[in-house]
Amino acid sequence: MPDQEAVSRTLNELKHQKIQPVAKSPRYLLALLVAACAVILLPAAYLALITGLSSLLWVYYDYLGWKFNHIQDLMWLPLYLGPAISLATLVAFLLYPVFTTRITHLTQKVLEPKEQPTLYAFVAQLSRVLGVKPPQLISVTHEANAFAGPADGLWGMLRGKRRLVIGLPLAELLSVKQFGGIIAHELGHFSQRNGQFLVTLMRMVQSWFHRVVADENHNLERFTQRLSQEWRVIGIFIMFARALLVITRFFFVAFGAAADLVTGFLLRQMEYDADRYEARLIGMDVFTETTRELFYIQLAHELAMNELLLYVPEGKLVDNLAAFTAYHRQRISGETLRRFNQLQAETTRSLSDSHPTFQKRIENVRKAGGQAILVSEERATSLFQDFSELCRSFTSAYYRALLKEQFQPNMLHDVETLTLQRKIEHEAGQALARFYRGPLNLSSGSLRFPSRWERDKKGFVPNPLALAKQARRFFEEEQADYRRLLNQYEVLLQQKMQCQRVLLCAPFAQSEPNESKPFSHNHIEILNGQMLKVRRLIARHETRQGLLWWQRGFFFDQIGHSTWVPEALKALPNWRALLRLLNQSLPKVEQLRLVRAEVAALLEQEQADAKRNRARDLLLKQKATTLYTMTRVIVEPLLHQKLSSESGGRETDLGTLPAFHQPRHGGPREIFKAATLFIEQFHDLRCRVIGRLCLLAEHADTDAGLDPLPQPDPADAPTNVLF
Incomplete structure (x- = not known):
């Protein structure tokens, strides 16, 4: 609940205040005049072009109609009707956007006055101070911005129905005076009714021109294609009309550019005048601070939405988008902000941009002057009834509109859980790189644990320091050889893949019969032996590694206090069991990669060779079926597994991972892509599990008094093993 005392104090501050009216600037009046002329002239030019084409048709028939009366042969009938068909098709493509203009809106939630009485009272008080009419509707959105305009497009503008849209991240991060300044800016736009009316019309015109140029007339496109296929003679004239449309589009490119220039000029002047409202309410200094902070919040919002995409494949979504943006705003470093400010100072705007630069806006409001009226330092969330619940309900509605039936309420997690999990994922990845001196190899890192983890535990008294030193000695003495063997094995596997690709495609290659082949089946036998x-040498290293990890498990529960170790120890049995299952599938994954290489070779040859080869196509389908079957064999045991969370959150059901549902039935190319996605996700899952074990081992080593492992040299990283 909001702090009623703070809210009352804020409203009382504004009760008897009123700012000096903001006079319309000469540049704004000039922009209105230019926009009004453009709104008349551009559609007139649009219609004049269509009228001119129709006039050409009238001249054609006026001239040819007299001669056609003397022509008795029906072979001249297509010449008579053809121009009419071509022109009708061309005009249809030009007029189609006018009657099918689509207007898209951001996902918004309308707030009722009885639900948010304090917010409506605050906005009404600001409207009175600014001397503008208050909005009838207030909506919220997840965007890091605020908007003001007609509630129902052009019709709403004519009826005077106004809407204010507020970005929830702004209320989460700003104070009342900063938040009120942004609202004042948007309310200032309500005093620009003529400008908003012209901008709405100009955007409609821009939409027409854009859709003509972008060729978005999909329904008309399908109709004309079907008509040209059924009536061959008509098809010739329709194709001629499409060719004329390509030429005509150059005119609409020029119209669109002119509309962009006019709209941009008008919007910039509207921003300048609205900034003066904001500056007179909160003062010059707070205006500068708020404008800069708004840019930071928008940057944080972009980072938050990009990171949100990392959670979606796991079926995890943050339950509060505003709080998630606030978390990323806190994470932006001072160096990043310094570079961002420098970029803002160097930024220039084109003539079609809708907003002026930061420096231009600051220079503009210096002329406004005035003393600050709104000075409240309270958080803007105090203006809302149960702000956290509002954010969570809006976030759920946003996901439901975006993901539709894919969204499930159990996918929602609180911000703290997800951010802690991402932090631990990052730390585990770094620990994995330190232990293996580079990225984990897809054919390695088996960690061959003893079959029974608790074996000999009763008669074994572990010495944490001795075991840690023994493991560190193994790492220093044998890790280099181990890495060398892993890279050597990958090189041999890549050679085997290439050999099988060549041998498989050799019967279908366009070559002389006596031409010698670079590979033979003996090559594969030799590679298998090597x-x-x-592999036997690698197995010896991994057996010793597994034994050391097994011994470390005796004193994992003795690790000193840490934020995540208790939950990690609870999840440890799940990690071991899952890793054992993944390691058992490694030989199958290697075979999957070999078959995938063969399918890739057949697909490449099919694309390079224009001739269809029935034997090759049958072989490709057979290999694709094998690829599908092998993937399913690996996937089935994993679908019912879970990855326990070390951050106290819910377990990740592996059945929700998209790649583990692939491949679906489809052509060879679709199955090939699905198998590639599965291999990537399988490898990522193993890295995540082993990385957690490495992180636990690092904590154990630190607790035993050993120094952290050094960061790996990038030169030690293995070659890419996925492709």
């Missing part, structure tokens, strides 16, 4: 030897 890979087996290297």
Whole structure:
């Protein structure tokens, strides 16, 4: 609930205040005149172009109609009717956008006055201070911005129905005086009714021109294509009309550019005048601070929405978008802000931009002068009834509109849980890189644990320091050899893939019969023998590694206090079991990669060779079926598994991961893409599990008094093993 005393104090501050009216600037009046002329002239030019084309048709028939009376042969009938068909098609494409203009709105939630009486009272008080009419509707959105305009487009503008849209992140992060300044800016736009009316008309005109140029007439496109296929003679004239449309679009590009220039000029002048309302309410200094902070919040919002995409594949969504934006605003470093400010200072605007630069806005409001009226330092959330619940309900509605049936309420997690999980994921990835001196290899890192984890535990008295030193000695002495063997094995596997690709495609290649082949089946046998030897050496290292990890498990529960260790120890059995299951699938994944390479070779040859080869197509379908079957064999045991969370949140059901539902039935190319996605996600899952174990081991080493492992040299990183 809002602080009623603070809210009352804020409203009382404004009760007897009123700012000096903001006079319309000469540049704004000039922009109105230019926009009014453009609103008349551009549609007139649009109609004049269509009228001119129709006049050409009238001249054609006026001339040809007299001659056609003397022509008795029906072979001249297409010449007589063709121009009419071509012109009718061309005019249809030009007029279609006028009758099918689509207006899209941001996802918004309308606030009722009885639900948010304090907010409506605050906005009404600001409207009285500014000398403008208050909005009838107030809505909220997840965007880091605020908007003001007609409630129902042009019709709402004619009826005088006004709407104010407030971005929830602004209320989350700003004080009342900063928040009130932004609201005052938007309310200032209500005093620019003529400008808003002209902007609405200009945007409608821009929409017409854009849709003509962008060729978004999909329904008309399908109709004309079907008509040209059914009536071949008509199809010739329709194609001629489409060619004329390409030429005509150059005119609409010029019309659109002119509309952009006029609209941009008018919007910039409207922003300048609205800024004066804001500056007279909160003062020059607070205006500068608020405008700069608004840019920071918009940057944080962009970062938050980008990071949100990382959670979606796992079926996890943050339950409060405003709080998530606030979290990212706090994370932006001072160096990032300094660079951002420098970029803002160097930014220039084009003639079509709707907002002036930061420096221009500051220079503009210096002329406004005046003393600050709104000085409240309270948080803007005090103006809302139960702001957190409002944010959560809006966030759920936003996801429901965006994801539709894919959204489930159990996907929502609080901000603290998700951000802690992401932080631990990052730390685990760094620990993994330190232990393996680079990224984990797809064919390695098995950590061959003893079959029974609790074996000999009763008779074994662990010495944490001795075990930590033993593990560190192994790392220093044998890790280099281990990495070398892993890279050697990957090189041999890549050679085997290439050999199988060539041998598979050799019968279908366009080459001379006596031409020698670079590979033979003996090459594969030799490579298999070499890979087996290297694999045995790798297995010895991994057995010793697994034994050391097993011994470390005896004193994981003795690690000193940490924010996540207690929950990690609860999840540890799940991690071990899941890693054992993933390691059992590694040989199958290797075979999957080999078959995937063969499918890739057949797809490449199919694309390069224009001739259809029935034997090759049958082989491609067979290999794609094998790819599908092998993927399903690996996927099935994983679908019912869970990855326990070390941050106290809910477990991640692996059945919700998109790649684990792939591939669906489809062509070879779709199955190939699905298998690639699955291999990537399988590898990512193993890295996440092993990274958590590495992070636990690092905590154990630190608790035993050992120094942290050094960061790996980028030169030690293995080659890319996925492709």
